[in-house]
Amino acid sequence: MENYQLSHLDALESESIQIMREVAAEFERPVLLFSGGKDSLIMLRIAEKAFRPARFPFPIMHVDTGHNFPEVLEFRDRLIEEIGERLIVRKVEDAIEKGIAVETEGGDVSRNRLQSPTLLNAIEEFKFDAAFGGGRRDEEKARAKERIFSFRDEFGQWDPKNQRPELWNLYNGRIFSGENIRVFPISDWTELDVWQYIQRENLEVPSIYFSHDREVFYRDNQWLSASPYMAPRDSEEVVVKNIRFRTVGDMVCTGAIESKALCVSDIINEIAVFRVSERGGRADDRFSETAMEDRKKEGYF
Amino acid sequence: MTDLTDENSPTELLRFSTCGSVDDGKSTLIGRLLYDSKSLFEDQLAALESAKQLSGNTEINLANLTDGLRAEREQGITIDVAYRYFATPNRKFIVADTPGHVQYTRNMVTGASTANLAVVLVDARKGVIEQTRRHSYIASLLGIPHLVLCVNKMDLVDYDQDVFTRIRNDFEEFSTRLGIQDITYIPVSALGGDNVVDLSENMPWYNGPPLLSYLENVHIANDRNLTHGRLPVQWVIRPRSDEYHDFRAYSGQIASGVFKVGEEVVILPSGKSSRIKDILNFEDKLPVAYAPMSIAVRLEDEVDVSRGDMIVAKDNVPHVSRDIDAMVCWMHDRPMLTGKHYAIKHTVSNDKTVVKELLYRVDINTLESDLSATSLGLNEVGRVKLKTQNPLIFDAYTINRSTGSFILIDGATHATVGAGMICEPALEPPMPKYEGYVI
Numbered sequence: 138m139e140n141y142q143l144s145h146l147d148a149l150e151s152e153s154i155q156i157m158r159e160v161a162a163e164f165e166r167p168v169l170l171f172s173g174g175k176d177s178l179i180m181l182r183i184a185e186k187a188f189r190p191a192r193f194p195f196p197i198m199h200v201d202t203g204h205n206f207p208e209v210l211e212f213r214d215r216l217i218e219e220i221g222e223r224l225i226v227r228k229v230e231d232a233i234e235k236g237i238a239v240e241t242e243g244g245d246v247s248r249n250r251l252q253s254p255t256l257l258n259a260i261e262e263f264k265f266d267a268a269f270g271g272g273r274r275d276e277e278k279a280r281a282k283e284r285i286f287s288f289r290d291e292f293g294q295w296d297p298k299n300q301r302p303e304l305w306n307l308y309n310g311r312i313f314s315g316e317n318i319r320v321f322p323i324s325d326w327t328e329l330d331v332w333q334y335i336q337r338e339n340l341e342v343p344s345i346y347f348s349h350d351r352e353v354f355y356r357d358n359q360w361l362s363a364s365p366y367m368a369p370r371d372s373e374e375v376v377v378k379n380i381r382f383r384t385v386g387d388m389v390c391t392g393a394i395e396s397k398a399l400c401v402s403d404i405i406n407e408i409a410v411f412r413v414s415e416r417g418g419r420a421d422d423r424f425s426e427t428a429m430e431d432r433k434k435e436g437y438f
Numbered sequence: 439m440t441d442l443t444d445e446n447s448p449t450e451l452l453r454f455s456t457c458g459s460v461d462d463g464k465s466t467l468i469g470r471l472l473y474d475s476k477s478l479f480e481d482q483l484a485a486l487e488s489a490k491q492l493s494g495n496t497e498i499n500l501a502n503l504t505d506g507l508r509a510e511r512e513q514g515i516t517i518d519v520a521y522r523y524f525a526t527p528n529r530k531f532i533v534a535d536t537p538g539h540v541q542y543t544r545n546m547v548t549g550a551s552t553a554n555l556a557v558v559l560v561d562a563r564k565g566v567i568e569q570t571r572r573h574s575y576i577a578s579l580l581g582i583p584h585l586v587l588c589v590n591k592m593d594l595v596d597y598d599q600d601v602f603t604r605i606r607n608d609f610e611e612f613s614t615r616l617g618i619q620d621i622t623y624i625p626v627s628a629l630g631g632d633n634v635v636d637l638s639e640n641m642p643w644y645n646g647p648p649l650l651s652y653l654e655n656v657h658i659a660n661d662r663n664l665t666h667g668r669l670p671v672q673w674v675i676r677p678r679s680d681e682y683h684d685f686r687a688y689s690g691q692i693a694s695g696v697f698k699v700g701e702e703v704v705i706l707p708s709g710k711s712s713r714i715k716d717i718l719n720f721e722d723k724l725p726v727a728y729a730p731m732s733i734a735v736r737l738e739d740e741v742d743v744s745r746g747d748m749i750v751a752k753d754n755v756p757h758v759s760r761d762i763d764a765m766v767c768w769m770h771d772r773p774m775l776t777g778k779h780y781a782i783k784h785t786v787s788n789d790k791t792v793v794k795e796l797l798y799r800v801d802i803n804t805l806e807s808d809l810s811a812t813s814l815g816l817n818e819v820g821r822v823k824l825k826t827q828n829p830l831i832f833d834a835y836t837i838n839r840s841t842g843s844f845i846l847i848d849g850a851t852h853a854t855v856g857a858g859m860i861c862e863p864a865l866e867p868p869m870p871k872y873e874g875y876v877i
Contacts, residue, residue: 141664141696141728145451145530154732155691158673159786162745186720187732190685191677274521281520300518301854302544302769304551306691307783307845311852325532327523 146334150183153322155306156285157187157269160320163310164267167195167320168225170256173209174385175331176271178340179323181220195269196223198259200252203230204366204387212343227259257293260317267310267318275327286310287319295319328383329408336401346404348381348396359392383408449525452658454555455534455582457546457573462559463590467628468535471650472524474635518542519549529654538569543802543817544769546573547857550580551843554658557586557649562595562625566608568803574609575802578616579765579819579859581839583661585613586622588649593627597640615805620656624649662729663838667695667703667751670785670831670841671743675734687718688743689734693785693840694833695751696728697735702752705743706831711752712739729840746787748831748841756833756841762791762824763861765800765835766814770848770855774814774822780855782826784844790827791846797821814856821861835859 143151160167169184171177184193199213217224232238232255240251260268274281284300286308301309310318323331335342353360353376354369361367363375367389380393381404398404456464522533534549536542550556556577560570570587577585587609595601602625613621624633625644632638633648647655672690697703697714704711716736717724727733735749743749750756768774774793782791799811799820807821814820835842846856 140659141662142450142659143731145449148451148730151691151730151732155672158689158732162673162786163788187673187689188675189720190679190682191675275523281522282518297518302548302857303854304548304845304857305839305843306552307843309783309845309847309852309854311781311847313852325521325523327525327530329525330530 146330146337149323149326149330150186150334152306152325153179153183154187156308156320156322157183159306159308160267160269160310161188161194163308164318166263166265167267167269168260168263168265169193169195169197169269170271171197171199171213171224172271172385173199173205173213173343174271175335175342175346176273176323176326178216178342179326179331179334180269180271181216182334182338182340183322185220193222196225198225198227198268200256200259201226201228201230202252202387203228204364204389206343206345206362206382206385206388208345209343209385212341216341225259225263227255227262229255231255232258253293260293265317266312267320269320269322271323272319272321273326273328273331274321274324280324283321283324285321285324287321288312289317289319291315293317329405332401332405332408336405342401343385345382345385347400348379348398348403350377351380351393352376353378353380353393360395361390361392362388364388449528449530450658451530451532452555452653452656453532453534453553454557454653455536455546455549455553455577456557456559457536457538457549457576462538462561463628464538464559465535467557467559467588467590467626467634467649468522468533470628470631470634471533472522474631474650519545526650526654531653538573540569540572540817543572543576544767544857546576547580547767547769550576550582551857553577553580553582554661555584555586555653555656556582557588559588559590560605560609562589562591562601562605565605566612570609571612571805572802574613574616574618575800575805576767578618579767581835581859582618584620584622584656584658585618586624586649586652589623589625590628592625592632592638592641593630597625597627597632597638599641599643602644622646622652622656624652663694663840664696664728665694666754666756666833666838666841667697667701667749668693668729668756668833668838668841669697669735669749670787671745671747671749672786674744685736687716687734687736688747688749689732690786691732692727692729694729694838695754696726697749697751698726699724703737703749704752704755705741706748706750706755707758707829708742708747710741712737712741714738748785750831756831756838757863758829758831759863760826760829761863762826762830762832762844762858763863764822764824764844764858765819765861766822766846766859767819767857768814768816768855769857770853771816772848772855773816774820774846774856776812779849781847781849782824782830782844782858783847784830784832785841787828787830789830790849791824793822794825795823797823822858824858832860834862836862 229251237258238251238254272280284303352363354373369375381396382393398407520535524531536546536549558573589602589605606623626633632640635650637648669692670690671688675687675689677685699714701714714735715738717727718734776793779792782789798807798809802819833841842860844858845854848855
């Protein structure tokens with residue numbers, strides 16, 4: 138007798154596929170939000186497993202801060218071409234020009250916060266009623282309390298005190314016109330699961346996840362890229378370091394770590410012994426104890 | 439040390455819920471499991487340290503790690519279910535940390551719905567109290583097969599074996615009415631870490647495993663239903679491309695049982711039968727698939743199958759009926775009323791239902807039935823008769839947590855208002871005859 142045992146990766150994958158198919162079936166205009174980061178790559182693979190050999194029953198959308206790592210944009214375009222799906226790009230820059238998003242005074246400020254109005258505007262433009270995000274509950278305390286189907290009101294806001302109970306795998310996707318739902322199919326995955334899955338599925342990831350030499354400077358206990366978007370202050374010395382990134386975000390706020398990891402299995406071994414959490418390198422989260430909750434209430438991913 | 443990059447050493451996933459009030463030290467226990475299993479990171483620890491200094495406490499409050507919402511931190515209580523993750527070399531754990539106050543019973547039910555195991559905390563100084571009974575009842579109602587009663591704060595009763603034994607006896611007497619298969623008792627001190635990850639030197643009289651090692655080794659493989667083949671059809675894959683001109687595959691997550699290529703199956707509610715031609719998982723063709731895999735199947739015959747239908751094993755079919763008898767936990771301020779219509783979601787089908795009768799309400803603290811009850815209020819549980827617009831394809835919850843569960847939705851507000859667990863029908867409803875169909 139076989140034991141019919143599923144590994145934890147198979148179990149997580151199956152749940153995520155179930156969520157994607159459920160959204161495809163119950164919503165009229167879903168969209169998959171894509172950043173080029175590892176979590177959105179998992180989402181694409183899950184979508185392939187859910188719907189192939191047919192095409193995805195939804196487009197893919199990238200909310201572009203304009204502060205991207207060039208390596209990630211190149212990777213994005215190549216990947217979308219390869220899988221043959223439709224990509225929509227909406228830029229924070231355009232939203233700033235239209236006056237939908239207002240940039241904070243002073244340089245060096247991340248545009249992460251400005252992604253929210255840009256995203257809400259795009260949701261309105263295309264009348265999306267469900268948006269897949271790659272958020273995971275192990276990333277942050279506020280995310281740990283978020284439902285897989287996360288209900289947003291007409292203003293795109295999340296109300297953590299008024300969430301629908303979510304039982305078994307029975308998702309309540311009922312909304313009124315103008316409202317929408319953010320869906321997080323990989324809520325229960327951890328950073329380690331993600332890398333183990335990338336290895337198992339042999340997925341290509343942007344090169345900035347691997348160790349490379351980069352001009353960086355030290356600020357707020359982390360290494361930041363010296364880039365046209367953010368220049369070091371006089372007191373901050375630019376040095377070349379052997380680093381890699383753990384998350385792919387806005388170049389202005391994504392901190393690098395010193396690392397020798399050259400391949401996926403190096404990364405798995407590295408994070409297994411890590412003592413700093415993944416978003417510990419994101420300056421936008423360190424602002425306050427409830428920074429993520431506050432951003433989510435405004436309509437952030 | 440296990441090689442984490444080795445795909446051939448898969449780890450098993452175990453979901454458990456913890457219930458208890460903040461006073462029981464539940465969040466401290468989870469914090470301790472994360473901390474001692476090295477799943478707590480330095481920056482998280484640093485954030486706790488700075489919160490400690492701000493609040494003027496002398497001990498790090500590990501509860502701050504799980505109580506993430508602003509309102510929770512302000513009020514010092516856990517409001518919502520928080521999910522936590524940690525891993526040891528052979529298991530990955532997903533913890534649903536649920537609040538214990540009676541007004542958050544619905545959150546407890548939510549956390550328990552997918553759990554393999556429940557950890558119930560008892561304060562050694564207080565023993566088995568109303569809340570302990572409520573939590574344990576909910577664990578049994580939601581069909582959780584394993585329960586661990588952690589007698590916490592043993593440090594405050596001088597690690598006294600008699601205290602532990604008395605609480606254990608109390609609980610054993612109560613729990614005979616619950617029908618939980620497997621109950622384990624562990625004396626712990628979450629604050630000091632006694633019997634959490636390592637065995638305590640303070641309690642040499644305890645000869646069981648510490649909590650973590652119990653969680654790592656409890657046998658859960660047999661808890662899945664691998665007997666009744668059930669595939670609710672979630673999505674029909676039709677590429678409509680030249681390459682896949684006539685391709686049709688029926689996809690979904692196997693709710694229970696095992697399906698094999700070549701096996702004869704029945705499609706409900708039509709009652710037509712066919713054989714499984716292929717089992718697909720993306721680019722792989724599988725000879726066999728089992729719960730809870732998400733797969734797609736192709737059938738030998740061109741039968742009409744759409745979302746909401748169920749592909750089932752021929753030799754063992756579920757009930758098909760419009761009359762549903764269920765235990766319902768109510769989750770909304772506006773009470774459940776007899777005669778009222780609700781939307782119902784069951785497996786992947788959406789339907790309408792009307793509440794025909796409330797047979798009784800259960801006092802979730804005493805387990806007594808109140809036959810005179812006429813409505814179910816927030817956080818109340820009762821036995822209910824429903825009639826659905828279309829026949830439901832179901833099994834009893836006690837044998838199948840997937841095809842035996844449903845949620846009720848208020849059609850006017852779209853709020854999720856109730857959680858239901860279907861009871862075995864008293865009389866077998868007349869089953870459709872399948873033999874007559876020749877395709």
